[in-house]
Amino acid sequence: MGTTAATATTVRHGRAGLSGQLTDLGVERNGVLLVHASMRAVGPVSGGPGAVVDALRDALGAGGTLVVPAFTPENSDTSTHYLDRVRGLTEQAREAVRASMPPFDPATSPAPSMGRLAETVRLTEGAARSDHPQTSFVALGPSARELVAHHRPDCHLGEDSPLARLYGLRAQVLLLGTGFGTCTAFHLGEYRVPAPPRRTYRCVVTAAGRRRWWEYEDVALDDSDFAALGADFSRADDGAAVRTGPVGSSTSRLFRITDAVDFASHWLPSHRGGAPVRALGCAHR
Structure with a gap:
């Protein structure tokens, strides 16, 4: 007697379905x-990350602007990324790693730790990128160049960064299959505490055509408690500020950047007692 093996069917999401879910989310x-975004959480998509970018732009419409972080901790020796990479290495091996780090170039430097969707946006024709050598942003749409212009090099995510311009425009923030640990908006709240x-x-960096190390001072960024901050933010006002719903296979969250930053700037002073320990936001996949 023959037997029939049950074959699991993988559901592949499509551009139109994703766009509809994004619209339904708000x-x-x-x-x-x-x-x-976490493409892993979104699940298999016909057309891959490019189709997700198209779905986001469909939901936004022709007048909408899509923004993603394009951070580059790979070219810093003060980043958590570097410290993890050289842990246990000899001093000679550390120097070899430092010597191999390429200088930041807004036109060509990849941002692998930001994930596949962010890289897809970065490589899309017409994308504009800010000039910060560590915490650049990439944007697509009518407001793209205005949003990323004049990103002061000694201001990661403060008042002279695209994050503050997003706040001024009351932009929305979408955590597409990611948690609040990746919420860059909370960093602007760090700048606004006393x-x-x-x-x-x-x-x-590159200066006068030559590769060189550049040292600067800025606010000590720390995302180690962002998950707890986000949990409290999502419960505030009976959850009115955060909308949650499915996008692809993911559970995603949507909220106004002004609500997130204002909540963070009040939450942080009463919840932090120690020194910040991390320099850049979490990786995406």
Whole structure:
């Protein structure tokens, strides 16, 4: 007697279905949207990350602007990424790693730790990128160049960064299959607390055509408690600020950047007692 093996069918999501889910979640037509995404959480998509970018732009409409972080901790020796990479190495091996780090170039430097969707946006024709050598942003749409212009090199995510411009436009933030641990918006709240702690950063840049190390001081960024911050934010006002729903196979969250930053700037002073320990946001996949 023969037997029939049950074959699991993998559901592949499509551009139109994803766009509809994004609209149902509340993505605003002709708005500005900052996205952190996990393609792994979204699940298999016909057309891959490119189709997800298209779905996001469909939901936003022709007048909408899509923004993603394009951070580059790979070219810094003060980043968590570097410290993890050289842990246990000899001093000679560490120097070899430092010597191999390429300088930041907004036109060509990849941002692998930000995930596949962010890289897809970065490589899309017409994308504009800010000039910060560590915490650049990439944008697509009518407001793209205005949003990423004049990103001061000694201001990661503060008042002279695209994050503050997103706040001024009351942009929405989409955590596409990611948790609040990746919520870059909370960093602007760190700048807005009284007398935020500061630290030294260092990265590789190009100056006068030559590769060199550049050292600067800025607010000490720390995302280690963002998951707890986000949990409290999502419960505030009986959950009114955060919309949650399916996008692909993921559970995603949508909220206004102004709500997130304002909540963070009040939450952080009463919940932090120690020194910040991390320099950049979490990786995406």
